[in-house]
Amino acid sequence: MNELALKVVDGVKLDEERRALLRPGDTVHDARGRARVLPRFFYEIDSWDQAKRTFLSPHFRLSELISVDCREAALLLETFPHYVPCAISILSRYLEAFRQKADAPVFVSANGGYRSPAHALSQVASPHLWATAANVYRVGDTFLDDPASIEKYGRMAEGVAPEIFAKPYGHGEHETDDHVHLDIGYVTYVPHQAEDAA
């Protein structure tokens, strides 16, 4: 099965409970107070097994990019279908390119791919809510938890494409010290299968 087998769903047509948690098309604000509009179209995932069987790119399964812990809203965590913004397939292409450049397996942490706006870590708008960010905690056998490895692989990620942003090493709010955060900004993707987006 590949991503094309996933059903595309208009988030505004979801039931009220899920809409309240996923907030399709809502405006949220980033850490600097800038307004961002959340994605409206989602892939529908029927089961965890489907997520594990779905390769978005040759080395990245959908399951790895939607793994969250109990900080996620219970309804989204515990009941299927799950919904993930369609841009996750674009993210996987960039991760694939990064993996190729690193010439080693790249591992994305739990809570490090897509998180819903209702996730406890989603205090402000971050590209994780768009499914366009990944927290890479390990490349090959190297755990990214020191300045040298974080800066090395951060620079490498940014070298893959100009769209990629990697947070610098540090302990502050917009820095990282135990993974490489990379994202491609607040990208939304409306697949051809999507119904009227007006």
Add this chain to the structure above:
Amino acid sequence: MPSSRLILRIQEIASRTNLTSVAVSFYDYETTVHFSFHAERAFHAASTIKVPFMLAVFRAVDEGKLKLESRLHVRNRFRSIVDGSTFRVSSQRDGDADIYKQRGHAVPISELVKAMIVRSSNLATNLLFDYLGRDYIRGVIEEARLAGIRVERGVEDEVAFAQGLNNEVSAGGLLNLFRLLCERQFLSEKSCQQMIDVLLGQEFNRMIPAKLPDNARVAHKTGEISTICHDAGIVYLPDRQPYIVVILTESGPGQEHRQKAVASISSAVFHYLTGTVKRDE
């Protein structure tokens, strides 16, 4: 043996093993004997604080805030309660190196609880402390009316340690916590039993159980740092009701016999309660 002789025996063991401070408390469900020796004195909790943390986990389960099968992201990065500075716990100083292999993954809460208790994992402890939050844990302890247990922080928060912000326990406080479990109070019966089952899996058995008969089962938690050596738990013996015993000790740095001291005190308590002849220690 009258309790005055037990006190003399405890003092003799303490003197022989160079303990600078000792507190002992026990309650026997067979005889209803309750014994206290410096039971109100506050000690640095060391890893015995992990039992109150576990109580808070199971309280959250009973309140529907948490499920034991829920998963938590394993991340070795914590913030000091003092200034928010980041710190990591050391795998070399941790009783359970396996949890470190799970970095990046989400692990069931039940697995973290087990690691925190049976192998005294500091990483698992801090993950649970971080998730529950200090205020919630304090609230649980207050609601359970466990005087003598003071929660300040997770483990290896060196900035907090430097400011004297340490978790504290008293023998009386821990005794009351274990009584809640035995008497099926405060938590649901299922949660009480699950906590006891976790404690029965303890892998560090060189103190309370060390000099007990082979058929004794002990649901307990140890705690050791530089000058501190504690053990607390429930002792199950065949054909009698269990008893709870808490032994807290402090000594100068580098004391080699402190675990033996706790084991000897545990043995003295056992002989006192069962009326059996005391072996030479």
